[in-house]
Amino acid sequence: MQCSEIQNYFADYLKEGLDASMLAEFSQHLKECPACSAELESLTDVWVKLGPVPPGESASLDMSVRFRNSVEEYKQRFNFTPFWKRRTVHFTVAAAVLMLLVSVVMVRSPFRDSSPPAVVESVDGSLSRTWGGQTDSIHAADSISLGDVLRSDGGSASLALPDGSRIEMRTRSELFLESADDGIRIRLNSGGVIVNAAKQRSGHLYVQTRDFTVSVVGTVFFVNAEETGSRVAVIEGEVHVQQGATTRKLRAGEQVSTNPVMESQPVGTEISWSRHAEAHMALLEQSAAVAAGMAPQRNDPAQRLEFELASVKRNTDNGQTDGSPRRSGDLVMMHNTQPYSIIFYAYGLTHSYQMEGYVRLPEGWNWYDIDARTPTGATDDQVRLMFQSLLVDRFQLQVHRETKEIAEYQLIIAKGKPKLQPSSESPMTVTIDGSPGKPIIQPPGTCSISLWREGSHLVCHAATIDKIVSSLSGQLRAPVVDRTGLTGTYDLNTRYIPDDRRLDADAEPGPSLAQALEDELGLKLEKGKGPIEVIVIDHIEKPSEN
Numbered sequence: 001m002q003c004s005e006i007q008n009y010f011a012d013y014l015k016e017g018l019d020a021s022m023l024a025e026f027s028q029h030l031k032e033c034p035a036c037s038a039e040l041e042s043l044t045d046v047w048v049k050l051g052p053v054p055p056g057e058s059a060s061l062d063m064s065v066r067f068r069n070s071v072e073e074y075k076q077r078f079n080f081t082p083f084w085k086r087r088t089v090h091f092t093v094a095a096a097v098l099m100l101l102v103s104v105v106m107v108r109s110p111f112r113d114s115s116p117p118a119v120v121e122s123v124d125g126s127l128s129r130t131w132g133g134q135t136d137s138i139h140a141a142d143s144i145s146l147g148d149v150l151r152s153d154g155g156s157a158s159l160a161l162p163d164g165s166r167i168e169m170r171t172r173s174e175l176f177l178e179s180a181d182d183g184i185r186i187r188l189n190s191g192g193v194i195v196n197a198a199k200q201r202s203g204h205l206y207v208q209t210r211d212f213t214v215s216v217v218g219t220v221f222f223v224n225a226e227e228t229g230s231r232v233a234v235i236e237g238e239v240h241v242q243q244g245a246t247t248r249k250l251r252a253g254e255q256v257s258t259n260p261v262m263e264s265q266p267v268g269t270e271i272s273w274s275r276h277a278e279a280h281m282a283l284l285e286q287s288a289a290v291a292a293g294m295a296p297q298r299n300d301p302a303q304r305l306e307f308e309l310a311s312v313k314r315n316t317d318n319g320q321t322d323g324s325p326r327r328s329g330d331l332v333m334m335h336n337t338q339p340y341s342i343i344f345y346a347y348g349l350t351h352s353y354q355m356e357g358y359v360r361l362p363e364g365w366n367w368y369d370i371d372a373r374t375p376t377g378a379t380d381d382q383v384r385l386m387f388q389s390l391l392v393d394r395f396q397l398q399v400h401r402e403t404k405e406i407a408e409y410q411l412i413i414a415k416g417k418p419k420l421q422p423s424s425e426s427p428m429t430v431t432i433d434g435s436p437g438k439p440i441i442q443p444p445g446t447c448s449i450s451l452w453r454e455g456s457h458l459v460c461h462a463a464t465i466d467k468i469v470s471s472l473s474g475q476l477r478a479p480v481v482d483r484t485g486l487t488g489t490y491d492l493n494t495r496y497i498p499d500d501r502r503l504d505a506d507a508e509p510g511p512s513l514a515q516a517l518e519d520e521l522g523l524k525l526e527k528g529k530g531p532i533e534v535i536v537i538d539h540i541e542k543p544s545e546n
Helices: 005-006 010-014 020-032 034-048 061-078 093-105 277-294 339-346 382-395 465-476 513-521
Strands: 118-122 124-129 134-138 149-153 159-160 166-170 173-180 181-197 204-208 214-215 220-225 230-236 238-243 244-253 255-257 311-316 325-329 331-337 368-373 398-413 429-431 440-442 444-450 455-464 480-482 491-495 523-539
Touching: 005 020, 020 034, 118 124, 134 455, 149 159, 166 173, 214 220, 220 238, 230 238, 230 244, 230 277, 244 255, 244 398, 311 382, 331 339, 339 382, 368 382, 398 465, 429 455, 440 444, 440 455, 444 465, 455 465, 465 480, 465 491, 465 513, 513 523
Parallel strands: 181 204, 398 480
Antiparallel strands: 118 159, 124 134, 124 149, 149 173, 159 166, 166 181, 173 181, 181 220, 204 214, 214 238, 220 230, 230 255, 238 244, 311 368, 325 331, 331 368, 398 523, 429 440, 444 455, 455 491
């Protein structure tokens, strides 16, 4: 079953309305799909908090015993103070089934370890919590559950998440936490927050108002939700702000509001209420200084990184093609290369879908040799910025960045267990079907795709799942997001017929890439959409040579 089909059965599952065969398939999908497990977990919290047993509905003694047993097992495993110690819970048949489910899915959630979803770190004034129609006061060190509506009155408050993130609430702010498909979401109903998001091991941290959604993987920013609209500004790092179908990236010092009538306020004014305002401002100034020094500005030589000397000439020997520079001390060489490859390297791109607007070069364009000298001790990141400056000066390159919603794939574990082979210590030699050449010796920690008449072969040796995913992204020409949770290194040689070759009348028989992954490796590709930043080429000219 696909996720969309499984989600149609959520309500029936909660009400024990599934027959035995459907229940088995439903449960198996939950074990293999963290996204569906997280979504059902959110529904579980709401269901359990509904309150008293409806008139005429009786509780099952057998299910109550199973419920209590699962509670004790959960407490021992997670050392967690459950909500029923501070709330009245009626052990209905549905609630019993729900808790058995929660004790399973909580293990898989990246934000559920030995800690509650959040803990109150400090309170200046008063902080109240509303749950199940009741409201009480909470204090420092109190635990917060998903769905608890928090309101700060007469002062600010601070919350700590298990991953190390911090949430500062301005006075008269209201929010609650909930699970997201790939992380956790802060729902800001009103007021303002400053979020210091820790680097996420997987997934994202989100802040959502009624106007937009802010997603991050690790940064510092603030969000205000007002009557006239919402505003977000970045103190350090960057965030993605999605409003309707539009996604925009903000970097340190930048801010945006959803209503043009909202006047832009200095960041210092916006965060002056924070007890850490001075530290936040120092962080903002540092981020701004770094950004000014790293961004190549053609009209401001003081803010550019450039090669000390650089030569651009047409290639005449048709020798080795360099896709990235070779370095020898302070010398940098990139021979027999096209502008496409230079742009690719200079902007740190890894896949073709990250660039738009670059068309095939007209007649008269050539392959080029670039020889340059860097200042002593230049880092690889600085060399990339120097190539950006060279592209502006010699190729008249003009680009801009956009965030677009494009097709992507999620790599998950198919039904059953993954079939990947753990890597061997000995060198890996692979004979490709139909290859006229010698067997391929695959270096450890790498993947490659070989194309022959009998089909393509994805070959990896001692490769992490990240390496495998990167190779799949290149072949599919779309982002692939790892949702397998696999952490080992693997050897594989998977044969498949690329989709563009399957259309040929004389194409060799064989599985598609998706089918080969599922049959041979026990992995599955699920289609979806997601935001990605792309470099858009606005203008480029033939280079001036010397």
